[in-house]
Amino acid sequence: MSLADAAREYAATHKQLFNEQLIELVRIPSVSAESQHKNDVKRAAEWIARDLQNAGAENIQVIPTEGHPIIYADWLHAENNAKTVLIYGHYDVQPAAKEDNWNTEPFEPTVIEGVLYARGSSDDKGQMFVHLKALESYLKTSGSLPVNVKFVLEGEEEISSKHLMGFVSENKDLLKADVCIISDTGSQEIEQPAIVTGIRGLTYMEIWVYGPKDDLHSGGFGGIVHNPALGLAQILSKMHNPDNSISIPGFYDDIVNLSEEDRANLARTDVDEQDLKELTGIAATWGEAGFSLRERLGARPTFEVNGILSGWTGEGSKTVLPAKAMAKVSCRLVVNQNPQKIYELVRDYVAQITPPTLRSDVKLLSTGSPALMESDLPEVQAAARAYTRGWGKEPVFMREGGSIPIVVDFQRELQLPVIMMGYGLNSDGAHGPNEHFSLEMFHRGIQTAICFLDEISR
């Protein structure tokens, strides 16, 4: 029996134990954004370190940062110049509270019909844990792996990975590898696994509009002073053309046009309109004319309003003419848009359309670059074969709407391809209420991860 086959059998016979362990892990409320959970984040890191220890990993370190710890571990005894695989994951989770429309307590894991409901079950504890169990399955059977493996698991992904890249830059030798695997994405359905080959970049900004120096009484000044909240609405309304394309001059200049082949590939993973309506409760889809839903989501940029605040927003009627108004806005970007250049285009356009009756300012908050992976890369092909063997179905290549800044950062800093092997579903409810993770996907993920370590060794 091959190493991989022995590992696969071990994984198949230990499903119940793996489920129980995952339930233990998601029970820890490792919410990185909330200081009252600082110790819970640490507790989760220590729990994972013990699990790695039990699996047979070596050089296990829980490395403190100014924020939450980074976990490092490896196993480097593969024979004959074997490749090294770097596995990234994160064990911190988004905030969650039952009153935010959860049907169950977010940190009291509940299994209903084979689906595990808990914050972090899919994003990313469940998907990350797949790789720990693949490692364990090899080492508990053969005491060996076909490749070298390194783990880098962070506790700050949900708060912009504040200290990860500093750690990576200072530890390039420690993290040196031939390929990096990230499992933090989803497919459309269980029976159709997906390798994400495209992710969008991000330029996140605040638009501020200023009018009078103080809030004014809307009776005493309404009609002769331009209202900044109205002005902000007027500015935001000029960001799109009637066909929902973005009207910022130069915005589309650097985009690589979709070829016929690209469009044909994207069509294979198009978003089902009915599914989307059911999932989100919207009455009708929206977006840029002339593009399919998948193209709008994965291959076209956006201008989104993430938040607005101005004036009186409490109970009842307060007749204020506000002094200022603010919108949080962000653009999702596609190759080859440059996040900094997009900020400058937005800033200049807002300045241009701000009327002389108001003042405005656009502040840059954060950026992330878009990425697109060629599907014929050998590492992507190895991942595809791993799904075919381990999941039981050939994967599709998908372009995602979200941004995973560390993909681009890892590629740049460590000079290696980053492959996004997702084990979740887009409908898992990451960041929302009732986050969940199919235990069937968990186990098919472990089988796939075992096969990947085998396929990449060839």
Add this chain to the structure above:
Amino acid sequence: MSLADAAREYAATHKQLFNEQLIELVRIPSVSAESQHKNDVKRAAEWIARDLQNAGAENIQVIPTEGHPIIYADWLHAENNAKTVLIYGHYDVQPAAKEDNWNTEPFEPTVIEGVLYARGSSDDKGQMFVHLKALESYLKTSGSLPVNVKFVLEGEEEISSKHLMGFVSENKDLLKADVCIISDTGSQEIEQPAIVTGIRGLTYMEIWVYGPKDDLHSGGFGGIVHNPALGLAQILSKMHNPDNSISIPGFYDDIVNLSEEDRANLARTDVDEQDLKELTGIAATWGEAGFSLRERLGARPTFEVNGILSGWTGEGSKTVLPAKAMAKVSCRLVVNQNPQKIYELVRDYVAQITPPTLRSDVKLLSTGSPALMESDLPEVQAAARAYTRGWGKEPVFMREGGSIPIVVDFQRELQLPVIMMGYGLNSDGAHGPNEHFSLEMFHRGIQTAICFLDEISR
């Protein structure tokens, strides 16, 4: 010496005492909106009751309500079928805190170059106190007044006069009078007193725009789901035409067009553009093309955004696609616009322009009717003569931008004319930081109020 002349001399020789009393009154933080100040509001009511007692008023009552008390007092011994004057004022004030850009503590009254800085100094303790001192000046000299006088002073004006109209409706006999005086308005400059003959009405609403049933990740759904915050901005941007007139169908239908004479009168109190810029810090004025600033403010309706809230408005970048967005909006109205009808027009227009990708709802929060007083009414003419004698300058008739719902309510319930004799300045900073009241205006106001009681008796 006539009653009025004796009273005027008393007032002239007691300026210092009156100033000290007013300072005592504004020191009490009678903030009606904040429950921690409930006892302070009561304390202010009791302070005023004692002052009325000292002045010689009778039947003084501090009447509890479910909110803050209403003060009633009268003096009804005028000879020969004399008229009865009802004087309205309010002793509650807006919230205030030093950190909101005050140069002095808002409840530590400070006199700088003859100007009293304190919350409530102008709105409305100072203006209300004018009438108490006029009463005192008569009764301390002649023991008599040329007319009967009734006071009704409330402690809830800044929180929509919640319990006043119930009290008025139930006490029509007690409050029966020939004319009502309200001093809660301002003029443009000290040397040009103003009688306000027009006030705008109000329709205050909330516009809600709904998209997906829960907040979504802007990466996973941005570009295919219409963002409600963007949708709200798009809806608000459709409320005005390019000339800044309001584009809601039917909005202007019931307005009485300005005659050439109206426009000539309004021109006498036009807003000085330079003064407005200095007062508010705006770079340029704004408003409906074809109308002067005073016309825009006093004789034309508005659509104002009082507040907006949607999505993430805290620190940093949260990539949310919000489920909903809300704007507080209000229309200032002029005769003969009907506040309820305006609500229906806004509601129908918002429904009409909401795209099929979103849902919307317009909620009515509160209304107030506009009012316009003929300047040739005998009571208005008596007030004008009182300014000429007491202030030393013939007043102008002015249309105000604000709404004073009780003007219309008193007119309707008590069937009497309501005359707005302001003793403040529009630039006093009511509701804002550094509210102030000129002590010169305080004393000229007392002289004018004494003369009015004389003029109205003729």
